Amino acid sequence: MSVAIKKKKTQGRLQKSDNRLISLEAFKKQYLEKTRYKYEWKDGKVEKDEFMKVGERYIIDNIITKFNTLSVYQQGNRIMAEADCYFSELKAYRRPDAAYFTKQQVRHPEEAPDAPALVIEVVSPSNTDLQNKLKMQEYLDAGVQMVWFIYPNVEQVWSHTSPTDVKVYQQDDKCDASSVVKGFQISAKEVFKR
Structure with a gap:
């Protein structure tokens, strides 16, 4: 299974349109593993913790x-x-x-x-x-x-x-x-x- 990711700038906003294909495994590793962290805030400092x-x-x-x-x-x-x-x-x-x-x-x-x-x-x-x-x-x-x-x-x-x-x-x-x-x-x- 492949996913197309597209990026292009339209009216000051980024839109997805890169046209490269990546596998589901690569998608999980590149995008989902990054979200294993939740970010919390304490007295002006950002703290990183795992979900x-x-x-x-x-x-x-x-x-x-x-x-x-x-x-x-x-x-x-x-x-x-x-x-x-x-x-x-x-x-x-x-x-x-x-x-x-x-x-x-x-x-x-x-x-x-x-x-x-x-x-x-x-x-x-x-x-x-x-x-x-x-x-x-x-x-x-x-x-x-x-x-x-x-x-x-x-x-x-x-x-x-x-x-x-x-x-x-x-x-x-x-x-x-x-x-x-x-x-x-x-x-x-x-x-x-x-």
Whole structure:
């Protein structure tokens, strides 16, 4: 399978029209691998981080699927993947792997609080412990009430409500976010189910 890429300048805008053909494999390597990074912003500095890995999508899908059975979903609240969050007080722009938003935050963000109540991050091997701690502290300082760090390699969910209040869930333990998302509990086993 080949794809034609075209580029030409038309009225000050670039249009695609190069007429060279490339294979699907070359397209993936040249264009899609470049998008494995998400860019975040903190106090004037751009920070480069990796998107959630393709092989980890099932984790967020399991969480969203479970959430969608709740009455808060029927009320218009959502858990959204890779949703943009601007924390004005911290001068930080983040894109967590998933976050919980009320209907008001989804439909009228200009009138709603900046911070989602729950933020979920799937931890990659490239993330350092220090990076995770700094990000967790930043989320909490921004008004996020609960932060989940999900560790696929050891199948654990770490739930933080403060820097020192952490619960670690695994196997049949119920990951409990009901204090910030009414009725939301999911077992660690369900989080990691393929």
